Amino acid sequence: MTDALELLAVGDLILDEPAPIEPYFADTLSVLQNADVLAGHVETPHTDRSLPSCVDIQAPPSKPEHLRALLGPGFDVCSVAGNHLYDCGPYGVIDTVNGLKALGIECAGGGADIDEAKAPAVFERGGVKIGFLSYNATGPKLGWATSQKPGCNYVDVATYYHQKMDMPGSPPRIHTFVWEDSLEQMQQEVEALSRQVDLTVVAFHKGNGGITAALDTYERPLCFAAIDAGADVILGHHHHLLKGIEVYHGKPIFHGLGNFVTVTYAMTAGYNDTPEMIRYLKQRAAEGRGDGHYPTPYYPWAPVSRNTVIAKVLFRKDGLVDYGFIPCLIDETGVPRLKDRENGGQEVLDFVVKQTEGARLNTRFSWSEDGSWVRFQG
Secondary structure (H helix, E strand, O other): OOOOEEEEEEEEEEEOOOOOOHHHHHHHHHHHOOOOEEEEEEOOOEOOOOOOOOOOOOOOOEOHHHHHHHOOOOOOEEEOOOOOOOOOHHHHHHHHHHHHHHOOOEEEOEEOOHHHHHOOEEEEEOOEEEEEEEEEOOOOHHHEOEOOEOEEOEOOEEEEEEEOOOOOOOOEEEEEEEOHHHHHHHHHHHHHHHOOOOEEEEEEEOOOOOOOOOOOOOHHHHHHHHHHOOOOEEEEEOOOOEOOEEEEOOEEEEOOEOEEEEEOOOOOOOOOOOHHHHHHHHHHHHOOOOOOOOOOOOOOOOHHHHEEEEEEEEEEOOEEEEEEEEEEEEOOOOOEEEOEOOEEHHHHHHHHHHHHHHOOOOOEEEEOOOOOOEEEEO
16 A cells, blocks of 8 residues: 555635734644645635625635745645635635645646636646546526636535425425436536546535535435546535545545634624624524634634544545545644544544535544544445
């Protein structure tokens, strides 16, 4: 296994404030810097030319220079297709994508038009050709790229509400699915990429918020379809919470990698008092996700979201060798801290097991021989 290459991946990156951002990576640098390939998801637009364009929950612009914090850990590729990429308008999309590329970081999922947004990141490490695709599977449609508009790559997800009881006002059963033509297009793109590269990685910004283990009904079929088309690794994010992990046809699916470095005052009472944000904070409070007042003002997520992981995939030119994750815990200052079997890692693993079982996924976990990471199998 010594000749295998190592892909590491983290979930959401919100490099907003307080600055500087570099110290938030300090405890994980020793691991991240040694990866042959390091991937993450840049959640917010980085621009000085904000043109607020959101119809949902507005993410304020992050400073373009904060992207430089990704150089220390050595990020090779970042996905950007997500629900916030277009929040600052077309300039936010273009400045974020160009900002990453100017730093030598490959970028997938966004661009000045749909062709650029759909273009995979393709690069080589150790004689192995790697391809990376990124899709927004959450909306809003306003953020989708077109032939004449900047935005993100996407799959088109629909929501259907079915009345369970034949009584007015009764709670519905909620079903979500990807429209067939959109699913087929995604599969064609994955298949085309897989024919050109040795390792195909697909990132989906998918699902919804909340603190439950459940997955939306479209999440697993979407991931399965990508693997059926040729994907080797699926990286999920958007939930701001670790979700379950499973294996499909020998390929790992990380349904939700959760937060990693996610520092912002955007959802803190007193910092963003627009009518839209006040209304949203009331909604979050009703869902048990906080009301704008947090123990750490710039970490506006539920305490359970501090459980996080670094996805770990070992691969060669001829395929996957092994996979698992490195447990981490985000401390009270917003810094992800490495954990192992003897130092808090079992608590993180227990949470992953809880989320996996809560989503009714049949996955078995075991510690590596040295106790530094966790393997899993279906």
